Amino acid sequence: MDKQFNRRHFLTAGAALAGSLLLPTAFAAGGREKLRLGMIGTGMRGQVLLKELVRRDDVEVAALCDIEPINLGKALAQFEKAGKAKPRTFGEDGDKHAYRRMLDAKALDGVIIATPWEWHAQMAIDAMQAKVPVGCEVVAGITLKDHWDVLDTQLKTGTPYMLLENVCYRRDVMAVLQMVRSGLFGELVHLQGGYQHDLRAVKFNNGDPAKPYGSGIEFGEKGWSEAKWRTQHSVQRNGELYPSHGIGPCAMYTNINRGNRFTRINTFATKARGLHDYIMKQGGADHPSGKVKFSLGDVVTTTLACENGETIILQHDTSLPRPYSLGFRVQGTNGLWMDVNHSIHIEGKSKPHQWEDFQSYQDQFDHPLWRKYAGQAEGAGHGGMDYFVIHAFVEALKARAPMPIDIYDAVTWSAITPLSEQSIAQNFQTLDFPDFTRGQWSKRKPIFAFNDSY
Template sequence: MQRRDFLFSSLAAAGAAAALNPARAAGRERVRIALIGTGMRGQVLLQELVRRDDVEVAALCDIDPFMLNRALGQVAKAGKPKPRTVGEDGDAQAWRKLLDASKIDGVIIATPWELHAQMAIAAMEAKVTVGCEVVAGVTLQDHWDVLNTQLKTGTPYMLLENVCYRRDVMAVLQMVRAGLFGELVHMQGGYQHDLRAVKFNAGVPGKAYGGGVEFGPKGWSEARWRTEHSVRRNGELYPSHGIGPCAMYANIHRGNRFTHINAFATKARGLHGYVEAQGGKSHPNAAVKFALGDVVTTTLACENGETIILQHDTSLPRPYSLGFRVQGTKGLWMDVNKSLHVEGISPPHQWEPFQPYQDKFEHPLWKKYAATAASAGHGGMDFFVIHSFIEALKASAPMPIDIFDAVAWSAITPLSEQSIASGFKTLEFPDFTGGLWKTRKPIFAFDDRY
């Protein structure tokens, strides 16, 4: 066997062995789930819930009757019993009526960001397991409050970060754990996604993307709430897609941690230019001043000597990319060019196609569930994130993306805002684990169930 093939096969086998963890607690066979927020994201998650035989969608909540009715249609189409509904009367506090542990086992929160912390806190206090869409809180205090509530109540909490389950991302996790890239040195990721037609629309129910330049009360779907964050905030507003995989590669909170953070922001031009181009210079929103820099670059330092760069880029024309780069002492992978280089295996100073490596290091979860995930949202990622949450809940097992991950990844936002506002100052990163990171072991290895 040639040296290249020998190394390739040996490392792939090591990666597969590292991912398996068959010790799981026996638990319940079926769980009752409530969903708060039946908007565009909520409906994607609901689709994954209703196609599972081990889930009963027990309740739905939304204050938008249009979206709530759409969600009920999804349940009916799947041939499942009609769930209880609340919120159709416009009561903004209706969600509290669902948080009864005698009626539901878990709740999925898919609402605007500013509601996540209070909803998760109330659910944990009611002993209802939480699966929260990304962004655990808005302020730094939100994150401490969510963390302290989880530690006090012991109620499981999972951040539903789907990119950690992306097919290539999980294959690279196998490669990292097999030592293919050697000792990790540097990582990059981000959220690089033209959201101009998400942040503005015509305010017409059912037409979420583009068609106008309205936002806030005159907008609809995400334009109703998300754009306001771009008006008043300047920072890394959506960090978890980029930091989640990087944190798992670096074993953050499991022998490593973030120690410092700083952030820089460019000038803000993209959203203003979009409003003028689509709505005209006389449109009232052409006078809005947007605080969010078009490109925000955040740097994190880690206890074990790695650095991580995140970029938030949602206001300018560009194709979608998360811009991953994983670099170690023996080589690196970059997702944009779908290639890697490994010293001693790759031809000197040349890139190799990533696909053969992905095939060799395919994660056991993808091997087992690729066909099932094929119809799921975001290239299958949404199947896996819901699958992990439901399986961990059923087994009373630790959540694979737990409370420490959730608050640290999400707290990058207020910390980046603070850094930018203070003249791009480097800040110490809070240790949300209180020192537990030194002794905790990696659990994001996944077995072939979840």
């Protein structure tokens, strides 16, 4: 066992070194002045991320791939508007594997993957095998095997991989990270987060690309954008389908994979009523969508236990009418923060049994990244978060540095989904959480605190 462990540690360390050697050398060696990046998937999410790439002076978008001509056309229009040269395009012929022709390490310094979830794992694996660094939209894979395959490919090839989880860069989330690191909350005990977002008008439309939200009750082949692919997951699957928005910041705060780890997980799901009820309210009693049986529980609740004694609760709530909220709560021996009411309570500072408004604390603990780049982030998607997540990927490539949200973070956060599905299917059984670091979590340092560059 010791020899096996040492060999594994050697291979992991060797892969990390190899990864640094795979990164672009242009900036350090005085070669070309721009990173050459490609993008797979130019749908609505891809177009938002593309906007951040197009407006950067240190990036040349060299290639785009999409099998929907409408999406490619909208993406190319961004270059025309910006007065920049249009990139090469792939996929116009409808070939779902056209992206493989685009993956050329001699032509690309990195690739952004912004496709439907079921494509993420294979596309990332193909890119890493082609020695093209990956910035992957959230959801690293579908099955548990997907996650191990993505991880093992990254360790074997050493090709950099970053999960593009933008909520880790939300301004209040990063300020709370500063508070946690300063000890303001004392020792952390319990955290909460989730994805609580009414997606009914996203999961259904009338198939018209000009009306992607709330225009009808079609999905699948008759739908457009997310209604074309995302809704099918609600038909077939029951689990915590979108964990990283909630778990990403909570994992940061608790140093998961860096001195701490998830040890146990269980998940409960309510009955599924919301999507069917929405279809009925939209006049779908006689529509084929009205006959569909949905598997996804309206509210899915997952509990995670940590090695260091903390518990974390996640809630997935996308099928019922509600305002958007990620429901963050960070609670320690000295007090707690909750984002729903923008409030904080710190013993010895706040009045007993009373909330304080969070704003003055956010101003005091505002993260250096936001202090430095708030101007550049203005107007970027999701309140500026999309600027920061793209900025982090680009700057890490330029610096030949480790990705701030690395492969271990990606697979650990994303694997919550298949584990939650397994727990529900097994009558809400509590399961052991796999250690994707293979024992290295206890030796890795809590570097996931960001710096003032990226």
